[in-house]
């Protein structure tokens with residue numbers, strides 16, 4: 001049996017699925033990942049300037065402009081076959097939630113109905129004083145809030161900041177109660193998101209890891225590793241599931 005067929009049988013047997021995604025899912029939309037590839041976002045210099053609130057504040061306005069350009073690039077990008085397949089998968093199984101570390105909004109644009117954005121999003125900037133939000137497409141050239149003069153910052157979770165408690169709790173509950181967690185295109189390095197596959201596994205679920213590189217990925221009795229690009233593997237999986245005559 002091929003790896004894809006084994007995987008399809010795992011998915012077919014599952015009532016409740018969490019699809020847990022990272023930047024690798026959007027790589028085929030032309031967006032850089034954080035730690036892989038030539039244009040990785042977290043070069044040492046970028047990490048120091050843009051990854052945490054202190055760096056952001058002390059490197060204004062370059063830090064603001066960096067996030068603005070990322071937001072505009074995300075808005076210009078198109079969902080790729082992996083995003084589309086994940087949205088289609090939601091229609092083929094009983095219960096599916098997408099838990100994403102991505103901030104590009106591409107799962108929603110592909111039509112996934114239930115998405116938890118653990119690390120926020122690049123749709124808006126927000127004032128760190130009055131919390132007013134402005135779409136990046138309308139954001140001013142200077143990082144200054146039009147309402148109160150406070151500092152504009154991206155609506156993403158930076159390092160050293162807490163994730164939204166409600167989103168994290170919902171993601172933990174979904175992971176702890178699913179039959180199958182599919183981890184796609186994430187290095188599974190960043191806490192607390194990296195707990196989710198382990199939480200699912202330890203609660204008895206199968207965990208399928210789809211990636212082009214398995215360095216540092218969790219292993220264990222019910223961890224299954226499927227090598228390949230998300231945009232190739234996931235549409236094939238959906239094709240196998242959608243074919244009633246497919247022998248799994």
Ligand code: OAD
Pocket residue numbers: 021022023024025027028033034035036101102119157158159184185186187188189190210211212213228229230231
């Ligand atoms: P990373 O850049 O750490 O990892 C991207 C993963 O995608 C790697 O494991 C690659 O091997 C894999 N990959 C690349 N192209 C792929 C493809 N076409 N198909 C399948 N896999 C592919 O990105 P994340 O894991 O998303 O957080 O990073 C997690 C968090 O760290 C981010 O949300 C961000 C970052 O710091 C914050 O900024 C708070």
